[in-house]
Amino acid sequence: MERARTDLLSRARGGDGEAFRALTEPHRRELQVHCYRMFGSFQDAEDALQDTLLSAWRGLSGFDGRASIRTWLYRIATNRCLSALRAAKRRPAKEWDIPGVEPPEPTRLGEVAWLEPYPDALLDGAIAVPLGPEARYEQAESISLAFVTALQALPPRQLAVLILRDVLGFPAAEVAGMLDTTVESVKSALKRARAGLPRRRPTVTEPAPAAGSPAEDALVARFVSAYETADIAALVTLLTDDAFMSMPPLPFEYEGREVVGHFCASLFGAGRRFDLVPTRANGQPAFGAYLRTPGGVRHGTGLYVLTLTGDRICGMSRFENSVFPAFGLPRSLPDR
Known part of the structure; x- marks a missing residue:
């Protein structure tokens, strides 16, 4: 297995696109879901995934093999998402535009208006991935609309750390390497993120029935x-x-x-x-x-x-x- 992976890496570095796809395709869906959690937007996640794969292709010569391909790709994807989030301007909320319908007075105006759903058809192979021992969330919970909405209230760096540590279970040292920071900084950001994660609405008091039950x-x-x-x-x-x-x-x-x-x-x-x-x-x-x-x-x-x-x-x-x-x-x- 390791010899085959080494051969693929050598061929990819030599410009073999098929070898590159063989290396990256097993991680494609989970990377898209990772980007989706970062943005709360299906389209933005797809754009970030394409940027990630292009950056990986162009930067393959700089991959030293000390980390796994998966960790290296998560590093690229996370930093692509962080750059986009920091550069993005806050989009104004959309005004009511359903013709012929007069809505009742809302209970409140939400702060996370720019959110998109994620199709279950694309979740196959994306959330059934091995999680690190420090993951705190079940896979199903970590893709729910309520959780993804709550994530969007966090500052970008805290958002990235919470997803990498609590959702995916990457060790603090690996997260520090991905974000070019220290383990102490990662621990501090995670503590603030956990404290700042808002209470999720709607309130789920009992488990939902199993899908398709x-x-x-x-x-x-x-x-x-x-x-x-x-x-x-x-x-x-x-x-x-x-x-x-x-x-x-x-x-x-x-x-x-x-x-x-x-x-x-x-x-x-x-x-x-x-x-x-x-x-x-x-x-x-x-x-x-x-x-x-x-x-x-x-x-x-x-x-x-x-x-x-x-x-x-x-x-x-x-x-x-x-x-x-x-x-x-x-x-x-x-x-x-």
């Missing part, structure tokens, strides 16, 4: 039935008392069963009805919502991601239809 299928089926028939009473009974709804990139956030129900009722106003197409995002049930029209064509309006706790829904996140392509969802559906 009869319990999850039953809960999801009840949600689809209530939503597609605009049955607000049935929808509200599925929510926890402190159910939470966010709407990236709109800053509107709603908290409380009745408040979330009131918002959903505003979407169903003027006889608007929707069909839901199932998918999965961030390890959670998700749906493309398609507005029925008199002409029969159904237009995609947004993507909903559900957070489950026990046999209830404690969170709903609505994203714009611009995320549809990443999930293989069409912008519109023909008449049934």
Whole structure:
């Protein structure tokens, strides 16, 4: 195995693109997820991944082999993300633009509006990777929307350290090497990051049913039935008392069963009805919502991601239809 890897490395250094891909492809998906945790943006993560692979290709002659290829790639990816985060200007929150819908007054305006979901179809081989002994988070938890949202509140350096140490379990010495700093600095940044990580919404008080289990299928089926028939009473009974709804990139956030129900009722106003197409995002049930029209064509309006706790829904996140392509969802559906 080691001899084969050495041969690939030698060929890659000689300009063999296929050998380079053989070295890097096993780490491609996990690196993309790493970049996604850093940015909270699927598109930004994909851009950072491409920059990482290009930098690795160009800098392969400088790889001395003292660290593993995986660690070396994480070093490049993390520093690419840090440079981008430091250079990025804060994007203004988007204004309400859903025609014909007057939203209720939000509970609050969220600070992390520019967030995108991550397709489960791309998670294969990305989160089932060996973690270091110091990892503190389960793989499923570490990709959840609530966790990724909470990460975005941290300063870039603290964000990187917390992901590398607590999510991936890299030793402090390796993280220090990746970030060109000292072990003491890494420990200090990790302490501040843990203290500064905000309380996550929605609040999950019981484990969610397993993906694809009869319990999850039953809960999801009840949600689809209530939503597609605009049955607000049935929808509200599925929510926890402190159910939470966010709407990236709109800053509107709603908290409380009745408040979330009131918002959903505003979407169903003027006889608007929707069909839901199932998918999965961030390890959670998700749906493309398609507005029925008199002409029969159904237009995609947004993507909903559900957070489950026990046999209830404690969170709903609505994203714009611009995320549809990443999930293989069409912008519109023909008449049934």
